Structures are given as structure tokens and as C-alpha cells.
Amino acid sequence: MTEHADLAMVNLDSSDPAAHAAFYSRALGWEVTHSQAEYAMISKDGTSIGFGLVPGYAPPAWPDETAGKRYHLDLHVDDVALAEKDLVAAGATRPEFQPGGERWTVLLDPIGQPFCLCPRPQG
Helix, strand or coil, X not given: CCCCCCCCCEEEEECCHHHHHHHHHXXXXXXXXXXXXXXXXXXXXXXXXXXXXXXXXXXXCCCCCCCCCCCCXXXXXXXXXXXXXXXXXCCCECCCCCCCCCCCEEEECCCCXXXXXXXXXXX
């Protein structure tokens, strides 16, 4: 198959782009490269994640098997417990429902969007 495109960046809907970008900047160690009320962006090594304001944005319920999932990010971390502690201190919350067992931990970012902490593969 012929390659037709390169991923330029990922844009995520948000109720608070600046705060959303600040949270993931801390989580990933990426630089906030743009921050306004309507749009914010973080970047590292030529890859960016943008956060765009969507009036009336409502995060998905967790868990809600009747609604479609919008997206979620999986983050590799060296120490899941330490990362969870730091990210909860930064505004994330840990929902009661945890389907991953030892394989991953679900957290909700400050606007309520789920993301997962996954142990970094060894080797």
C-alpha cells in the first residue's frame, strides 16, 4: 500500500483547553507551546497534541457501556503507583471501576476524560 499521509498531530475536544494542556504537559513532560482560552497545544520532538474548546463539552461517563467511547490515551510509566499519585495531585481522579487489573490503571483527567497508566514494557 502506498503511504499517503503522515500524522501531523492529534486534537482533542475540551471544556478548558489551557488547563487540559497544562495537565498533559505535566503528565508527559512536554512543553506547552500555545495556550489560550479557545485552544492550547503541547509538543515534544515534532509531535503535538492540541486541545480545542467545545462549548457544552461533556466528558463520557466512566464506565458507561451504553455510550460510545470518544478516545483515551495510554501512557507508559515506569512506576504506576508513583505516576498515579503525582497525576492525582495534578488534578486527575481515580474512578472506582478498574477493568485492567495489574495491566493498567484508569484515571480521569481534570475534565473527566479517561486515560490509562500502563507499566512501561521491559527490555
